Amino acid sequence: MDFRQATLTELRQNSSKLGDELAVVGLNGFVDTIVTPVALRSGQGDQFDPIPTITDFGQRVLAAAGKSTNLELYLRMDQLGGNGPIMAMSLLEHGLNLNYIGALGRFAIHPVFQEMATRSDVISLCDPASTIAVEFEDGKLMLGQMRSLDEITFERMQEKAGGPALEHALGAADLVALVNWTMIPSITDIFQKLITQVFPAWPAKDRIFFSTSPIPRNAPKRIS
Numbered sequence: 001m002d003f004r005q006a007t008l009t010e011l012r013q014n015s016s017k018l019g020d021e022l023a024v025v026g027l028n029g030f031v032d033t034i035v036t037p038v039a040l041r042s043g044q045g046d047q048f049d050p051i052p053t054i055t056d057f058g059q060r061v062l063a064a065a066g067k068s069t070n071l072e073l074y075l076r077m078d079q080l081g082g083n084g085p086i087m088a089m090s091l092l093e094h095g096l097n098l099n100y101i102g103a104l105g106r107f108a109i110h111p112v113f114q115e116m117a118t119r120s121d122v123i124s125l126c127d128p129a130s131t132i133a134v135e136f137e138d139g140k141l142m143l144g145q146m147r148s149l150d151e152i153t154f155e156r157m158q159e160k161a162g163g164p165a166l167e168h169a170l171g172a173a174d175l176v177a178l179v180n181w182t183m184i185p186s187i188t189d190i191f192q193k194l195i196t197q198v199f200p201a202w203p204a205k206d207r208i209f210f211s212t213s214p215i216p217r218n219a220p221k222r223i224s
Contacts, residue, residue, distance in 0.1 A: 018096050019096070021097065022097045022098070023097070023098050023099070023173060023175040023176075023177065024170055024173040025084055025091065025099070025100050025177045026100060026177075027084060027125070027152050027178055028149060028183060029081075029085055029102045029110075029113065030082035030085070030144075031079075031080075032079050033133065034076040034078075035132060036073070036074045037071060038072035039051045048072075048074065050136075053138045054139055073132065073134065076135075078111075080116065082180060083179040084177075085116060088100050089116055091175075098119070098120035100117075101122075101160075102123075102124070103128045103129060104125075104128060105124050105127060105128065106126055106127045109122065124160070125151060125152050125156050125160055126148045126152060129147075129183070130145045131144045131145075149183055149184050149185070150185055152184050152187075153190065167202075170198060171203055175208045176210070177211065
């Protein structure tokens, strides 16, 4: 049995227990725009031949050197993206209670996160980042605009949640999952302040801390 089948089996066996568990997940948020690159049009809408491979696309780009060119990207859909929201939606599908802290919209929750927001408690720190995902037969190119993620800081988390409310939410969680370290410039500072200012005040409890971030050496992997 491979790890995927083993995971699914364990989830099925423990599904009745998950409704009593609370997860706090963050910290990013992306709007993924899925597009197809157009090679040659024959009519309106989706009447076109796509550029089939990344190699073909690269050759079109290289051929434009010194001349410039125009490449059409045909919109397929906008969808929820980012490690945090994708993980959060998976946990919701398995019945966990969820608090989400992340980049979901500055003044209002972006439409792609509305379903998640109706099924969980959310705290939005800033606008989501965006990715244009150019899809080919042999892979995809993901072109990101991530400036808004600069606003994800420990101070912004305290401001939006309220200091005591943030500490309570994290301390009450059975799972704390803060992900996507490569794209959040302040993530190291966030972890350091959680370790020194928040973790010591947590009530004693068996909980799991999950992260794809390079947690500082003095941070325990499992916190009780």
